[in-house]
Amino acid sequence: MTDLLTPSDLWADIAAVRERAPLVHSITNLVVINLNANVLLAAGASPVMAHAHEEVADMVGIAQSLVVNIGTLDPYWVESMEIALRAAAKRGIPSVLDPVGAGATPYRNQCIERLLDAAAPTVIRGNGSEIMSTAGAAIRTRGVDSSAGANDALDAARALAERTRGTICVSGVTDHVVDAHGRWSQLSNGHAWMTKITGIGCSATSLVGAFCAVQPDAWRATTSAMALLGVAGELSAERAAAAGQGVGSMQALLLDALQLLDEREFLRRVRLEAQRC
Amino acid sequence: MTDLLTPSDLWADIAAVRERAPLVHSITNLVVINLNANVLLAAGASPVMAHAHEEVADMVGIAQSLVVNIGTLDPYWVESMEIALRAAAKRGIPSVLDPVGAGATPYRNQCIERLLDAAAPTVIRGNGSEIMSTAGAAIRTRGVDSSAGANDALDAARALAERTRGTICVSGVTDHVVDAHGRWSQLSNGHAWMTKITGIGCSATSLVGAFCAVQPDAWRATTSAMALLGVAGELSAERAAAAGQGVGSMQALLLDALQLLDEREFLRRVRLEAQRC
Amino acid sequence: MTDLLTPSDLWADIAAVRERAPLVHSITNLVVINLNANVLLAAGASPVMAHAHEEVADMVGIAQSLVVNIGTLDPYWVESMEIALRAAAKRGIPSVLDPVGAGATPYRNQCIERLLDAAAPTVIRGNGSEIMSTAGAAIRTRGVDSSAGANDALDAARALAERTRGTICVSGVTDHVVDAHGRWSQLSNGHAWMTKITGIGCSATSLVGAFCAVQPDAWRATTSAMALLGVAGELSAERAAAAGQGVGSMQALLLDALQLLDEREFLRRVRLEAQRC
Numbered sequence: 001m002t003d004l005l006t007p008s009d010l011w012a013d014i015a016a017v018r019e020r021a022p023l024v025h026s027i028t029n030l031v032v033i034n035l036n037a038n039v040l041l042a043a044g045a046s047p048v049m050a051h052a053h054e055e056v057a058d059m060v061g062i063a064q065s066l067v068v069n070i071g072t073l074d075p076y077w078v079e080s081m082e083i084a085l086r087a088a089a090k091r092g093i094p095s096v097l098d099p100v101g102a103g104a105t106p107y108r109n110q111c112i113e114r115l116l117d118a119a120a121p122t123v124i125r126g127n128g129s130e131i132m133s134t135a136g137a138a139i140r141t142r143g144v145d146s147s148a149g150a151n152d153a154l155d156a157a158r159a160l161a162e163r164t165r166g167t168i169c170v171s172g173v174t175d176h177v178v179d180a181h182g183r184w185s186q187l188s189n190g191h192a193w194m195t196k197i198t199g200i201g202c203s204a205t206s207l208v209g210a211f212c213a214v215q216p217d218a219w220r221a222t223t224s225a226m227a228l229l230g231v232a233g234e235l236s237a238e239r240a241a242a243a244g245q246g247v248g249s250m251q252a253l254l255l256d257a258l259q260l261l262d263e264r265e266f267l268r269r270v271r272l273e274a275q276r277c
Numbered sequence: 278m279t280d281l282l283t284p285s286d287l288w289a290d291i292a293a294v295r296e297r298a299p300l301v302h303s304i305t306n307l308v309v310i311n312l313n314a315n316v317l318l319a320a321g322a323s324p325v326m327a328h329a330h331e332e333v334a335d336m337v338g339i340a341q342s343l344v345v346n347i348g349t350l351d352p353y354w355v356e357s358m359e360i361a362l363r364a365a366a367k368r369g370i371p372s373v374l375d376p377v378g379a380g381a382t383p384y385r386n387q388c389i390e391r392l393l394d395a396a397a398p399t400v401i402r403g404n405g406s407e408i409m410s411t412a413g414a415a416i417r418t419r420g421v422d423s424s425a426g427a428n429d430a431l432d433a434a435r436a437l438a439e440r441t442r443g444t445i446c447v448s449g450v451t452d453h454v455v456d457a458h459g460r461w462s463q464l465s466n467g468h469a470w471m472t473k474i475t476g477i478g479c480s481a482t483s484l485v486g487a488f489c490a491v492q493p494d495a496w497r498a499t500t501s502a503m504a505l506l507g508v509a510g511e512l513s514a515e516r517a518a519a520a521g522q523g524v525g526s527m528q529a530l531l532l533d534a535l536q537l538l539d540e541r542e543f544l545r546r547v548r549l550e551a552q553r554c
Numbered sequence: 555m556t557d558l559l560t561p562s563d564l565w566a567d568i569a570a571v572r573e574r575a576p577l578v579h580s581i582t583n584l585v586v587i588n589l590n591a592n593v594l595l596a597a598g599a600s601p602v603m604a605h606a607h608e609e610v611a612d613m614v615g616i617a618q619s620l621v622v623n624i625g626t627l628d629p630y631w632v633e634s635m636e637i638a639l640r641a642a643a644k645r646g647i648p649s650v651l652d653p654v655g656a657g658a659t660p661y662r663n664q665c666i667e668r669l670l671d672a673a674a675p676t677v678i679r680g681n682g683s684e685i686m687s688t689a690g691a692a693i694r695t696r697g698v699d700s701s702a703g704a705n706d707a708l709d710a711a712r713a714l715a716e717r718t719r720g721t722i723c724v725s726g727v728t729d730h731v732v733d734a735h736g737r738w739s740q741l742s743n744g745h746a747w748m749t750k751i752t753g754i755g756c757s758a759t760s761l762v763g764a765f766c767a768v769q770p771d772a773w774r775a776t777t778s779a780m781a782l783l784g785v786a787g788e789l790s791a792e793r794a795a796a797a798g799q800g801v802g803s804m805q806a807l808l809l810d811a812l813q814l815l816d817e818r819e820f821l822r823r824v825r826l827e828a829q830r831c
Contacts, residue, residue: 031310031326033585037752042801047752048655049585052628055661062658074329074353076628101325104339107332196536198314198324240533247319248532255802256794259750308587308603351606351630378602381616384609473813475591475601517810524596525809 005185005220005274007267013215013224014266018044022213025063026206027051027081029071029100032199035251036067039203042258043228045210051080060087064213068121069202070111071100078111082118089119094212094221097121098205103133116164122218124160125169125205128153135160154178167218171204175226178277179219187223188271189230191237196247197254204229223272231269232257282462282497282551288540290492290501295321299490302340303483304328304358306348306377309476312528313344316480319535320505322487328357337364341490344483345398347388348377355388359395366396371489371498374398375482380410393441399495401437402446402482405430412437431455444495448481452503455554456496464500465548466507468514473524474531481506500551508546509534559739559774559828561821567769567778568820572598576767579617580760581605581635583625583654586753589805590621593757596812597782599764605634611641618767619647621760622675624665625654632665636672643673648766648775651675652759657687674718676772679759682707685724689714708732721772725758729780732831733773741777742825743784745791750801751808758783777828785823786811 023046028036033049040047050059053076060066066088068081088095099112112134115121124134135156157168157178167179175187194200207225215221236253240246300323305313310326317324327336330353337343343365345358365372376389389411392398401411412433434445434455444456452464471477484502492498513530517523577600582590587603594601604613607630614620620642622635642649653666666688669675680688689710711722711732721733729741748754761779769775790807794800 029326030307030584031314034311034588034752037585038802038805041750041752048658049583049626050655050659051626052661054629055659058659058661072326072328075331101327104325105327105332105335107329107335196318198311198318244537245530246533246536248315248529248536251315251532252529252802252806253799255805256800259800259802260798306603307584308591311588349603349605352608378604381602382604382609382612384606384612473595475588475595522807523810523813525592525806525813528592528809529806 004183004276005223005272007270007272009220010224010227010270010272011263011266013211013221014228016214017210020214021046022064022210023048023062024065024067024206024209024213025050025059025084026067026069026209027056027077027084028067028069028202031071032202035199036203036206038255039258040206040210042255043207043210051077053080053083056080056084057087060084060091060093063093065093065209066095067206067209068095068115069098069100069205070108071202073108073111078114081115085115085119085121094122094218095119096123096125096205096209096212098202099124099126099130099134100202102126102130109133120164120166122212123167123169123208123222124164125171125208125222127171127201131160131168131170132156167222169208169222169226171201171226175230177219177222177226182276183219183274184277185219185223185272185274187226187230189227189234189269191234193237193247193250194233197251200233227270227272228258231266232261234269235261281460281553282500282549284544284547284549286497287501287504287547287549288543290488290498291505291543293491294487297491298323299341299487300325300339301342301344301483301486301490302327302336302361303344303346303486304333304354304361305344305346305479305483308348309479312476313480313483315532316535317483317487319532320484320487328354330357330360333357333361334364337361337368337370340370342370342486343372344486345372345392346375346377346479346482347385348479350385350388355391358392362392362396362398371399371495372396373400373402373482373486373489375479376401376403376407376411377479379403379407386410397441397443399489400444400446400485400499401441402448402485402499404448404478408437408445408447409433444499446485446499446503448478448503452507454496454499454503459553460496460551461554462496462500462549462551464503464507466504466511466546468511470514470524470527471510474528477510504547504549505535508543509538511546512538558737558830559777559826561824561826563774564778564781564824564826565817565820567765567775568782570768571764574768575600576618576764577602577616578619578621578760578763578767579604579613579638580621580763581610581631581638582621582623582756582760585625586756589753590757590760592809593812594760594764596809597761597764605631607634607637610634610638614638614641614645614647617647619763620649621763622649622669623652623654623756623759624662625756627662627665632668635669639669639673639675648676648772649673650677650679650759650763650766652756653678653680653684653688654756656680656684663687670718674720676766677721677723677762677776678714678718679723679725679762679776681725681755685714685722686710721776723762723776723780725755725780729784731773731776731780736830737773737828738831739773739777739826739828741780741784743781743788743823745788747791747801747804748787751805754787781824781826782812785820786815788823789815
């Protein structure tokens with residue numbers, strides 16, 4: 001597996017984001033919009049949020065990548081996302097879709113179909129049930145939380161990668177990243193408290209956008225982004241718990257870790273497997 | 278009063294939220310939407326935010342309770358709230374209304390009337406002037422802050438409870454919870470700094486939604502939710518002040534306390550009175 | 555310069571905001587709306603956010619100042635801002651405009667023109683490239699970050715002050731505040747980490763709104779607001795760094811500092827120059 005992807009490759013991508021500070025255009029949801037901007041800044045990227053139909057294509061035109069997140073979708077915002085995905089495809093910049101709550105309502109499913117038809121995203125990231133639902137599997141989502149294990153969703157992820165010819169990330173206790181060329185990475189970092197802060201999954205998606213802007217191999221970029229968040233997440237949760245604190249303090253410490261994590265600590269902690277399947 | 282409601286009853290509700298993790302659908306304001314999601318998660322509930330007219334009734338259909346908050350209302354969002362309140366009434370799940378800034382503008386008052394006409398909420402929570410204004414009392418609100426004492430608003434709360442046949446909470450230095458059956462609880466926890474963090478009142482409303490999802494007696498559920506927030510609030514303010522910190526640090530510590538507060542500390546601090554009037 | 559403006563004058567304004575708790579109506583962007591409310595509260599002001607066309611003029615009618623921020627503009631929100639700016643001008647209350655991302659897209663530039671035509675704001679605050687673009691200078695903005703130095707933008711600021719007959723603030727490593735009467739103040743506080751938290755510039759604008767509500771000399775009020783944020787910013791960054799923490803922890807400490815900063819520490823740190831040019 002070492003020949004496919006090494007921890008040092010991941011760190012090189014983390015360093016590249018910090019050095020090149022890519023501009024990431026995000027059309028994201030109202031719950032996480034502030035956190036996602038702060039996550040991008042802490043990791044060294046530069047966020048811009050814009051959704052007006054009149055400017056969304058122009059903003060894509062100055063960005064290095066696009067992130068689209070349907071968490072609090074409505075018809076106006078879905079059209080913004082559609083325009084932006086088309087503009088990104090036309091310009092050849094990477095795009096990332098987070099199908100938050102896929103399967104929760106018929107409208108949400110229709111909107112995801114519409115976005116996939118507009119332009120296939122370079123990467124799609126979701127939890128198990130979101131990826132299964134996006135892939136067309138019959139599954140009931142319990143709100144925006146996952147009711148399917150990440151492992152169960154691997155087949156769906158591979159089918160979806162076939163359809164988009166792109167990279168699919170299924171996040172969970174273990175994160176899986178597959179692509180249309182049969183590559184498959186697994187990351188076993190993270191902490192249970194990460195599910196107790198709103199928008200950590202959405203933040204992962206934002207980071208994938210930043211990493212795709214500096215690393216043209218989207219499967220590798222996605223793996224690097226998930227590794228950074230997993231390591232920073234477990235580090236911040238451990239630090240909060242050790243101080244008798246909880247998920248509120250952890251949120252601040254997570255941003256600290258995204259900013260200050262060094263190579264030595266990253267390499268010591270990251271648990272990566274990569275293979276062809 | 279012990280026969281009506283005891284501190285141990287309140288703790289049982291807190292434990293039930295943690296254990297059952299109810300899905301709370303919130304249509305809330307843009308200022309507090311992130312904090313409210315995090316407050317629900319820290320308390321053990323599961324938040325979902327959705328406002329598109331095309332899906333709002335479907336989302337109510339998978340939730341255990343509904344929270345509606347008019348803080349940053351506009352015509353689109355008011356219609357979302359109306360659809361959701363009707364769907365919740367039809368399904369028989371509890372709904373909570375936070376009439377933020379009631380009395381501040383004529384439009385705000387009209388929207389509140391419209392929501393009350395759509396379907397009477399199970400619980401309404403506001404500060405003194407918001408409850409007085411919602412009850413139809415002639416009062417000038419100073420923005421979204423209260424210019425009437427909680428005590429002055431008790432008569433208005435009782436009149437409003439008569440109209441909705443539900444539970445009304447007037448929050449302030451002392452929180453009052455009354456219902457249409459003449460029950461009245463008072464909580465004397467909290468801290469002045471709680472008014473220095475935006476959205477603490479709205480967070481109280483969110484918690485009421487979570488508690489109503491696990492405790493069918495809405496008056497008791499509302500009292501339990503307010504008690505949890507009051508105790509967590511005073512604990513976090515005291516901890517911040519003791520460390521030479523202020524309201525910024527307190528916000529993180531508040532989430533920590535919602536997550537980690539234990540029965541012993543809760544019972545030691547809670548100051549509850551309950552009676553029939 | 556001492557006769558124009560002294561550090562003690564600035565502190566007097568900080569104390570006045572804390573004492574008088576002005577109601578500041580903000581129509582701001584979705585990324586920073588929560589932080590800006592918390593910044594206003596920590597500084598002692600009282601925020602209200604409202605954007606519905608049906609109530610925006612009424613809300614201006616009970617506020618002491620208006621803040622308008624175009625960060626996540628769309629047609630509905632731009633019209634809200636236009637109505638509010640006209641209402642503020644009619645009532646004679648101060649208004650502050652933050653032209654976030656000016657120059658990034660043609661639509662953004664058109665909206666700024668439209669807002670300036672609606673009613674000249676009392677104060678405009680932006681980074682160097684935003685002020686240059688707002689003044690009509692030909693400049694390419696890199697998203698919402700500044701690609702022009704604050705110094706380069708001084709000429710543009712003076713031209714813009716001539717047009718609006720108001721006060722213009724160009725923020726950067728050194729903050730500059732100029733007005734149509736040829737007054738010019740400079741502040742050399744702050745910390746590089748302030749650019750690593752989203753919405754710090756927007757928070758500066760919010761504080762300017764609060765200070766204009768209690769200090770009728772808008773040039774002085776703007777200088778006082780920028781001084782408070784600069785001192786609180788460097789203090790919180792130093793404290794975070796000293797504790798081995800980063801920008802996540804710094805955000806909480808910044809709110810703490812806005813709330814708890816005392817006169818002695820402020821006067822010890824503030825680096826003010828004021829002159830006629």
